[in-house]
Amino acid sequence: MRLFIETIGFGIFSGSLISLGAVGFTVQFAISNVLNVAYGAFITLGAYFGYWLVNDAHLNFWLTVPIVAIAIGALSVAFNRLLPRPLLRRGASFVAILIGTVWAGITLQYTIVSIVGPSTFTYALGNGKTIDLWDFVLTNTQLIIIGGTALLMLGYHGLLTRTQLGQAMRATSVNPVVARSCGIRIDRITDVAWLISGMLCGATGVVLAGTVSTFDSTLGTTFLVYMIAAAVLGGIGQPYGAMIGGLVVGLTTQLTAAYLSPAYEDVAAFVILVVMLLAWPRGLFGSAAAAGRRLVG
Amino acid sequence: MSADNGHVLRIEQLVAGYGDTPVIRGVDVEVPAGKLVVVVGPNGAGKSTLLKAILGLVNITGGEVMLDGRPITRSPLEDLARNGVGYVPQGDAVFDSMRVRENLEMGGYLLDKALRAERLEQALELFPDLRHKLKRYVGTMSGGERRMTAVARAMMLAPRVLLLDEPTAGLSAALTKMVLTEQARMLADRGTAVLLVEQKAHAALEQADWAYVLVQGEVAMSAPGREVLEDPDMGEVFLGGGSGLLADAEPAG
Numbered sequence A: 001m002r003l004f005i006e007t008i009g010f011g012i013f014s015g016s017l018i019s020l021g022a023v024g025f026t027v028q029f030a031i032s033n034v035l036n037v038a039y040g041a042f043i044t045l046g047a048y049f050g051y052w053l054v055n056d057a058h059l060n061f062w063l064t065v066p067i068v069a070i071a072i073g074a075l076s077v078a079f080n081r082l083l084p085r086p087l088l089r090r091g092a093s094f095v096a097i098l099i100g101t102v103w104a105g106i107t108l109q110y111t112i113v114s115i116v117g118p119s120t121f122t123y124a125l126g127n128g129k130t131i132d133l134w135d136f137v138l139t140n141t142q143l144i145i146i147g148g149t150a151l152l153m154l155g156y157h158g159l160l161t162r163t164q165l166g167q168a169m170r171a172t173s174v175n176p177v178v179a180r181s182c183g184i185r186i187d188r189i190t191d192v193a194w195l196i197s198g199m200l201c202g203a204t205g206v207v208l209a210g211t212v213s214t215f216d217s218t219l220g221t222t223f224l225v226y227m228i229a230a231a232v233l234g235g236i237g238q239p240y241g242a243m244i245g246g247l248v249v250g251l252t253t254q255l256t257a258a259y260l261s262p263a264y265e266d267v268a269a270f271v272i273l274v275v276m277l278l279a280w281p282r283g284l285f286g287s288a289a290a291a292g293r294r295l296v297g
Numbered sequence B: 001m002s003a004d005n006g007h008v009l010r011i012e013q014l015v016a017g018y019g020d021t022p023v024i025r026g027v028d029v030e031v032p033a034g035k036l037v038v039v040v041g042p043n044g045a046g047k048s049t050l051l052k053a054i055l056g057l058v059n060i061t062g063g064e065v066m067l068d069g070r071p072i073t074r075s076p077l078e079d080l081a082r083n084g085v086g087y088v089p090q091g092d093a094v095f096d097s098m099r100v101r102e103n104l105e106m107g108g109y110l111l112d113k114a115l116r117a118e119r120l121e122q123a124l125e126l127f128p129d130l131r132h133k134l135k136r137y138v139g140t141m142s143g144g145e146r147r148m149t150a151v152a153r154a155m156m157l158a159p160r161v162l163l164l165d166e167p168t169a170g171l172s173a174a175l176t177k178m179v180l181t182e183q184a185r186m187l188a189d190r191g192t193a194v195l196l197v198e199q200k201a202h203a204a205l206e207q208a209d210w211a212y213v214l215v216q217g218e219v220a221m222s223a224p225g226r227e228v229l230e231d232p233d234m235g236e237v238f239l240g241g242g243s244g245l246l247a248d249a250e251p252a253g
């Protein structure tokens, strides 16, 4: 019983990290109809930037998170303007743009490797106090991350539902032509969306790298499978789906690791992804109409 | 709101299409303020492409689009919207995953709060059926309700020129009549320049001040609506003979 509850606790922590990254990933798809596989490499980039700030510049970890978030957010906007947007303008197909992001991701990852080398890295952070609530054993860092993610997701919900900008983001995502005919400058809306998703990506990179024992340049690409599984589980393009999908993937992979073997953790995420794609490609929260239109049109 | 305040959309020798072969091949169209101008023609004639060309959504290789005498050829759609050009595309013209109220609010995205509320009220007067459905998600509504939402959304900016692409597709005969006579006609009577593409040629031509028959990307006939309706040749355009234009006519009464 103790193992079970501990695993649930760690699953929730791991799930909130996956949610954080998956929402960013799914926003790009919702707004630009782009499956940006380079997202994983951007996570890695954020992890190393954070490593430099924490270990070499001796910056406080909690200050590092927003700084890296802003940096990766800005890079994400620039990336969209350089690659997906011009390709979309030229009428490139969904798959062509997907391949473009694969190429960009590989290029970025190998650039990182050529700079940092093949060894593994660890953030110079204390172990943190462990808090034992019933049988939930989590460090205070992990608890802050869970709480922070929950707050960010609430904030994102508020943005989407309570602000005009958020409404315009939703409108652009459902029907860009009609959004434009409302006078909405959708290029600005997509810039904002790529900024937000890049910020989530950067934050995920730092928080992930800061809470694993060691990491290397494959950190983001491995984690990408978890995030895509979460996004597809929740219905690709659906922010709330990605939030819940992240929790489900986190819990499933941690239970697999605890009760089968830690070696199967990545496999579990992959199995969720494949099963969802084969049996239920629209995801739990994706509407048929939306999925069809986005993937086809 | 006089019908004679000079706003006009004019298209001159427009050549446009998707790739290299033009779909629209040298078309002239004029839509004056306060007039309902209808474009009819068989499937694939290029009617939707004509509207998209006006809105800069397809590749234009020749000719001009003028609004009030100024060239707007290839202007981005969002700029046109800001300059008084409204558009209801064919088929998918709403934000499905949003509520009716949100659809209308998006229509008034550019307005300040007070004006948006005022226009929303006006839109609901135009489409009273929507008043009790403001909270409904448009994706869950009927075809007719979705069309009403789409047209009401386009009215939020009080456009001087309104381009409607088959707003009656899939609507019952009664609703079609309502959309064409009460809405398109009434908007024109209030001073809007309305360019309406219609499959239901008979019903549309009855209301039209002027009509263009588009065949294979060219204007085959340009005349007052009634004249097109009575032209024996025009039947051929639609059904290859006989009374094609009357195909959608309702029994009198």
Ligand SMILES: Nc1ncnc2c1ncn2[C@@H]1O[C@H](COP(=O)(O)OP(=O)(O)OP(=O)(O)O)[C@@H](O)[C@H]1O
Residues within 6 Å of the ligand: B018, B019, B023, B041, B042, B043, B044, B045, B046, B047, B048, B049, B050, B090, B199
């Ligand atoms: N996105 C596109 N890419 C390439 N060709 C297209 C595209 N859309 C339409 N066409 C072609 O352009 C021509 C005119 O199409 P358009 O949609 O303008 O016809 P339409 O008159 O509106 O027909 P309908 O009454 O069926 O709506 C057709 O031959 C069509 O195949």
Ligand SMILES: [Mg+2]
Residues within 6 Å of the ligand: B047, B048, B049, B090, B165
């Ligand atoms: Mg059409």
